[in-house]
Amino acid sequence: MYNKFKVNSVQKKSKHKGRAIMSQVISLINEKGGVGKSTSAITIAQILAIARYKVLLIDLDPQMNTTKMFGQDGGNPGINYEHLFCEKQLRPDAVLEFTCPTEYENISILSASRELSAIVYKIYERSKEGAVELILKYNLGLLKELYDYIIVDNSPFKSYLTTCAMCASDKVLTPICVDNFSYDGLMSLIDIIDALNGKYSLSIEFAGIFMTRVAGRTTLFRQMFESYENMFGDKFLPVSIRNCIAVSESNTTFEPLLTYDKRCTAAQDYIELVNYLKLMDSQHFNSLEKYMKGGK
Numbered sequence: 648m649y650n651k652f653k654v655n656s657v658q659k660k661s662k663h664k665g666r667a668i669m670s671q672v673i674s675l676i677n678e679k680g681g682v683g684k685s686t687s688a689i690t691i692a693q694i695l696a697i698a699r700y701k702v703l704l705i706d707l708d709p710q711m712n713t714t715k716m717f718g719q720d721g722g723n724p725g726i727n728y729e730h731l732f733c734e735k736q737l738r739p740d741a742v743l744e745f746t747c748p749t750e751y752e753n754i755s756i757l758s759a760s761r762e763l764s765a766i767v768y769k770i771y772e773r774s775k776e777g778a779v780e781l782i783l784k785y786n787l788g789l790l791k792e793l794y795d796y797i798i799v800d801n802s803p804f805k806s807y808l809t810t811c812a813m814c815a816s817d818k819v820l821t822p823i824c825v826d827n828f829s830y831d832g833l834m835s836l837i838d839i840i841d842a843l844n845g846k847y848s849l850s851i852e853f854a855g856i857f858m859t860r861v862a863g864r865t866t867l868f869r870q871m872f873e874s875y876e877n878m879f880g881d882k883f884l885p886v887s888i889r890n891c892i893a894v895s896e897s898n899t900t901f902e903p904l905l906t907y908d909k910r911c912t913a914a915q916d917y918i919e920l921v922n923y924l925k926l927m928d929s930q931h932f933n934s935l936e937k938y939m940k941g942g943k
């Protein structure tokens with residue numbers, strides 16, 4: 648059905664021997680700022696792309712950190728955010744036009760722009776007419792044949808954009824930072840997911856919370872780890888991302904982490920996280936391993 652339209656900007660989703668893998672939308676969400684949402688979205692997307700999955704990275708943060716990383720900060724004037732969030736598109740190519748290939752194999756991007764802030768009011772206006780929160784889900788659903796993973800980086804501010812992203816997601820992942828201890832935001836995120844699942848009969852999975860920028864197994868770290876574990880049980884993931892200078896350096900050179908230094912500690916931790924979440928099958932993991940063993 649979809650091969651009737653021209654796929655210019657992305658290669659077609661790879662065929663997987665014996666089974667078609669289900670495309671997944673994964674959102675990185677935490678209303679706290681600076682906890683590693685963008686770093687995690689970019690790095691998880693890059694790991695999956697290196698493992699030869701087709702990945703679309705969506706930046707829904709008007710700060711545009713993810714967009715800038717891929718050199719798209721001039722914006723993509725072709726993106727009609729109102730169409731993306733408020734109008735059900737009739738054909739996949741209408742949504743595909745909002746995406747752009749990046750210089751990295753298997754990664755396309757749907758970039759952010761400052762206009763995203765203004766669209767929040769339009770979504771609010773439309774919400775009076777019906778379930779506008781589900782339109783992004785519908786529109787991204789049109790692309791699911793083309794991508795194995797759609798990774799969404801969200802803004803730290805609570806807004807309709809994040810609610811739409813949540814509704815569109817199969818999984819929500821939440822990075823937290825050691826110096827930002829708080830249960831409340833996390834509890835309310837879980838409550839919102841439950842409420843949206845109930846209201847719209849969705850099955851958004853809260854995939855879990857993981858710690859970022861961990862400076863060492865200090866007493867503070869251990870205490871925090873234990874309290875989160877007690878509070879969230881198996882939704883508190885046993886994989887943490889270590890504090891790593893290569894992350895900030897890669898942000899300054901605008902290179903995704905594994906391009907900047909694939910052997911750094913944070914890159915290793917993110918690979919462990921992706922494995923823990925079972926996002927890769929063995930065939931794709933082999934491709935990643937080959938890359939990791941290769942030069943530079």
Ligand SMILES: Nc1ncnc2c1ncn2[C@@H]1O[C@H](COP(=O)(O)OP(=O)(O)OP(=O)(O)O)[C@@H](O)[C@H]1O
Binds near residue numbers: 683710802896
């Ligand atoms: N593992 C890490 N080690 C060292 N620095 C890190 C690590 N993860 C993130 N950082 C740094 O922390 C800062 C915030 O990270 P990031 O931009 O990913 O957070 P964010 O949650 O997306 O922030 P915002 O809420 O503003 O969008 C950045 O300067 C980044 O370089």
Ligand SMILES: [Mg+2]
Binds near residue numbers: 800
């Ligand atoms: Mg960010």
